[in-house]
Amino acid sequence: MYVDARLACSNGEVSHAPAERRHRDLDVRGPLLMAAVGAVLIQIDLVDIWSNAWRGPGNRWWHAAPLLLLCLLMAWRRRRPLTCLALGMLVFLAESALGGSVGSLLVVIEIVYAAGLHGRGRLADRLDAVVAAAVVLAGLGVWWSTADLRAGVLAALTAFGVFGTSYWWGSSTRRQVELTEAERQRALDLAHLAELREAEARRSEREQMARDLHDALSGSLSAIAIHAEAGLQHESAQREALQVVRATSREAMGELQTMLGLLRPDVHPTVSPGLGDLTTVIEQARARGVTVHADVSPDPVPRLPSAVSQGLHRVLQEALHNVGRHSPSRSADLRLHVTDRVDLQVRSDGEAARPPGGAGSTGLGLGTMQERVTALGGRFDAGPDGDGWSVRAVIPLEPEAAEPTAEPTAEPTGRSDR
Template sequence: MSQTVDLPPCHVDVDVDVDVRGPLLMAAVGLLLLQIDLVDIWRDSLPGPVNRWWHAVPLIVLCVLMAWRRRRPMTCLALGLAVFLGEAMLGGSIGSLLVIIELVYAAGLHGRRPVVDYLEWVVAGAVLLAGAGTLAATRDVRSAVAAGLTVFAVFGTSYWWGASSRKQLELTEAERRRAADQARLAELREADARRSEREQMARDLHDALSGSLSAIAIHAEAGLQSEAARVEALRVVRATSREAMGELQTMLSVLRPDASATSSPQLHNLDGVVAQARARGLTVRLDVSPDPLPGLPAAVGQAAHRVLQEALHNVGRHSASRSAVVRIRARDDLELEVVSVGASPVSPEGSGLGLHTMRERVAAMGGRLHAGPDQGVDPEMWRVRAVIPLPSAGEAP
């Protein structure tokens, strides 16, 4: 028995709750940096001396936005950039720069597609804008390149980091979904295998017991109607009961875990099948070529045995003549033919299950089966003909 594997759902947008500890820690670090006067990153933009504690206001605003970065990453980034650019007019601070780096990273990681796909173009535009602005202000190419590289190092690297983490999470989710799909497919295959086994057991039970039980019922009824036929009816009932018990024991032995395919009934037991039919009062003429039959694959032999057994059972149940001719040919194909001589064995009491199981068995071997009146010779003659392909000499049986 296999165990069902329940995999927890995985989403790329992990942990979307409002974060508190991270922003508090970042605010504490930023205030500490203000305390040691790590401000005025862009001194050239200062109109004059600015009290360093003015930088605490945008820092706190940025930390509040940082708390919502996982739930609204793009909105927080847009507002954060506006606050960060406004603080740049005051010279900027290291604490605010650290927060904006985290917001860019969060946008790359948690942002929803397709908006996040355009963020790399925004970063590229910021790099070009920083370089062009610096070049226009200073007329120094080295300063312009340094400004562009600085913006890329700050924003481009953080975005790339977040996007790479996002791809890794997406790959992880894809693998988990694939594992879940494989687990579901395995369950479906197992259920299909169980269903096939149940159908196989139903066919075997029908083939093994239905004919014998029908013969018992027919002869028991005949014994009740005629005193002279009672002894013969009891004899047939006893023989048929033993036959049914033998078939049942054979089937149960096949169901054991250590049973092999050769434990199942085979066509090599042809004389036994014919003898059982004759014991039930049938007249059977056998025509086999070559005789003895060559070695047959176990599955083919079992299918042919069951078809022959069911066909003879149908003759005993439905044919008025109670006689049959069995022809077997083994060449490129195994050809099995059972012809009921005399009246047609069609009966309104039949369920048709026997013919259905015969067709299933032959079709499973890649063969074909015909069962019906022989219109070409005698409409009252019933013919069952099965053709099952045999493996060539170079193929394994």
């Protein structure tokens, strides 16, 4: 039957209507098909179904007039569902008082279903109570007119089965539509949040790569530039300058290979250097012509959390690079004390203030160091210190973070020239 087909079709199609607006507000094909079905039902005399006592005009085709009026209302059921329901019920009740027809009943069922599906607003929210009241009134009306209680109960059950079920079906479909739309919107929101997180992760990764590239290569390239320039200006220093350039170039290549290994998924990444490589950092600074006086306590350096050890290694490396770039004395005092916190300080002599720039200077060093220390929950200070310049990083440790086991490559002893 057409009504059952339409209900199933609406149940399938309307689930996407709120989001994609696939349905037109005005339906033409459905009402035309219902008018044709109703005409066939009138032709086979499926009219005067409610009462044999009251009859309309003798010609059964007078039922075509209310049928066509109901089909016209059906065409607007999506745009004005409640209005079409109210007018349709008036037409249907008037025709039913004169016998009624099956064709009009089928159209009214579709209008009731559409009211449950498309109805919105306060009245639509109370429409279930209206339908329930109408079912009760239908039973009471038949009981009053026939004085037969069984006829009244049967009329109420018939009204509920025809109209109540149609409205329940429509309202259930509407709730499913709204739930589907809410889930679809939730999925879109989650996808948007995932895109934002991915973009933030990419941005953080780029910033981390920029910091690592700066820390790993800027100091070495600056040292190469400084010694190359010195070699060009003083022939007597060319051999020493070339030796420094060669050593520093090898150091930079090693750092670059380590970083490329971290970026390539097919290569087993090497562990980033930490404060256990303190001696190596000092020796590299000496190779660039920087004199380092170290005060390490305790000696050897305790095992530290990897993030703290690696972060402070980069800070120390950059601080010594800056001494080589900017300090006239090219001499640095290194102090590293580990208690319930790690206190790292690098002080250069003969530098009243940090120069704004120089050969190979990028201007990113202090900012990068501060970002690293702050990310580890520590405090970073850099500025003039008497007649020199001081860089200090203090990072608190958990009570169990600093263990007495020494890192295997840490070799610095007490304060001494390195």
